[in-house]
Amino acid sequence: MTEENVTPFTPHNAGNVADPDDSLEAARRDCPVSQVSDVLFVVTSDKDVRAMFKDSAAFSNRGNFTIGREDRNHAFPGITNLDPPVHTELRSRLLRSMAPKKLRSLGPHVARVIARALDALPPSGEVELHKDYISHIPSAVTYSMIGLPEEYWSEVEVLADALVEAVPAPETSMPEYDRLMELMGQVVRDRRKHPEHRRDDILDNLCFATPGEREMEDLEVIMHLRQLFAAATDTTRALIANCIYRLLEHGDWARIVADRSLLKNAIEESLRFDSPAQFMTRSVVRDTVIGECPVTVGHKAYLSIQSANHDEASWGPTARRFDITRQVAVQHVAFGRGIHSCLGAPLARMETYMAIDALMNHYPRMTAGRRATWEKCEGLLLRRPKEVWVQLVQEMPVTGTNTGKTAE
Numbered sequence: 001m002t003e004e005n006v007t008p009f010t011p012h013n014a015g016n017v018a019d020p021d022d023s024l025e026a027a028r029r030d031c032p033v034s035q036v037s038d039v040l041f042v043v044t045s046d047k048d049v050r051a052m053f054k055d056s057a058a059f060s061n062r063g064n065f066t067i068g069r070e071d072r073n074h075a076f077p078g079i080t081n082l083d084p085p086v087h088t089e090l091r092s093r094l095l096r097s098m099a100p101k102k103l104r105s106l107g108p109h110v111a112r113v114i115a116r117a118l119d120a121l122p123p124s125g126e127v128e129l130h131k132d133y134i135s136h137i138p139s140a141v142t143y144s145m146i147g148l149p150e151e152y153w154s155e156v157e158v159l160a161d162a163l164v165e166a167v168p169a170p171e172t173s174m175p176e177y178d179r180l181m182e183l184m185g186q187v188v189r190d191r192r193k194h195p196e197h198r199r200d201d202i203l204d205n206l207c208f209a210t211p212g213e214r215e216m217e218d219l220e221v222i223m224h225l226r227q228l229f230a231a232a233t234d235t236t237r238a239l240i241a242n243c244i245y246r247l248l249e250h251g252d253w254a255r256i257v258a259d260r261s262l263l264k265n266a267i268e269e270s271l272r273f274d275s276p277a278q279f280m281t282r283s284v285v286r287d288t289v290i291g292e293c294p295v296t297v298g299h300k301a302y303l304s305i306q307s308a309n310h311d312e313a314s315w316g317p318t319a320r321r322f323d324i325t326r327q328v329a330v331q332h333v334a335f336g337r338g339i340h341s342c343l344g345a346p347l348a349r350m351e352t353y354m355a356i357d358a359l360m361n362h363y364p365r366m367t368a369g370r371r372a373t374w375e376k377c378e379g380l381l382l383r384r385p386k387e388v389w390v391q392l393v394q395e396m397p398v399t400g401t402n403t404g405k406t407a408e
């Protein structure tokens with residue numbers, strides 16, 4: 001695309017939803033902080049996005065994900081919509097169940113989920129890997145981490161997926177939202193009515209306060225569970241899908257099959273190159289300056305994670321190239337920064353490593369399928385290919401230099 005016919009970046013522009021990268025590059029070059037509506041500023045430089053993630057005094061998480069005036073007024077906002085001190089209290093409570101060590105201890109369970117998904121794949125032939133393999137993994141891991149009884153899993157998955165696709169539309173008007181709330185209500189009431197079913201999971205953590213903690217109403221617990229479904233499931237599917245797609249597209253599959261020590265950094269490069277969560281929003285609560293642009297209370301800012309992760313000023317002239325050996329890939333902002341940085345990052349990294357490692361062991365000669373093409377999924381928030389067509393070719397399992405290990 002030539003510089004003249006690049007569409008200016010605005011989040012709603014259909015062309016930008018399908019492929020924002022040229023428009024984001026133009027925005028970084030011409031106007032890294034630009035006002036695109038009476039309420040919304042778009043911020044595209046890595047330096048400004050990082051600074052805003054860290055400045056929670058000037059930029060509130062209230063109204064996160066909405067990009068117009070319409071803030072959702074839930075009685076109990078989820079953790080990504082809260083500010084201190086309520087946010088601090090909830091985050092430290094969740095950390096009891098989600099400390100990195102605790103998340104990594106889910107490894108054997110993740111391995112079982114992956115083995116089951118792998119067993120369902122045919123020995124050879126062309127398959128759509130997102131539907132037939134990837135999508136089953138993060139949902140099963142998330143639901144069991146939360147403690148959702150297995151009989152709810154398939155219905156919850158369909159409902160939660162529909163809500164993520166609709167972001168930033170108000171979800172409360174959707175029938176899927178009502179049904180999800182109803183199901184979660186049953187789950188919460190059931191756990192509270194039967195303390196003999198207590199287990200060391202997130203449901204337990206939220207349903208039963210420990211000394212010094214606040215008891216939560218049923219609805220509050222439900223809202224936090226609902227937020228976790230959204231935060232943990234489709235984002236991780238997107239990471240696995242993006243990484244597999246790019247490894248095959250760039251001819252890196254065989255190289256990592258032979259040297260599995262390259263996989264960990266390839267995942268970081270995937271997070272940088274195709275950031276699964278494309279943006280976060282902040283509300284301006286203190287008059288301030290972003291870059292050189294004054295912004296006043298009442299406005300909102302769209303922090304483009306995708307753009308920050310492609311910013312030539314930070315990543316150099318190869319910023320828009322996929323390179324699994326990039327030295328500093330891990331410095332991306334795909335998991336945010338500051339007080340709201342992603343609590344599930346260790347789990348997402350581990351699931352992705354194990355899902356790809358297992359696939360490499362079973363299908364070392366897997367290639368992109370004939371139908372493989374990068375067409376972005378629906379929705380403003382997520383970035384992943386709609387479909388991941390691959391050609392499976394079965395062989396005896398091979399052993400890479402580091403195979404079988406989980407990511408550190």
Ligand code: HEM
Nearest residue numbers: 079080231232235236239276334335336340342343344348
């Ligand atoms: C590749 C997968 C994932 C990506 C790209 C991702 C991305 C993000 C980002 C950008 C934020 C920052 C939100 C903000 O600043 O407003 C965030 C927060 C969060 N993520 Fe993730 N996430 C992923 C996976 C997960 C998983 C697997 C879980 C749960 C196990 C999870 C749980 C959370 C929670 C609870 C927060 C809120 C933290 C807070 O507000 O203090 N995420 N995530």
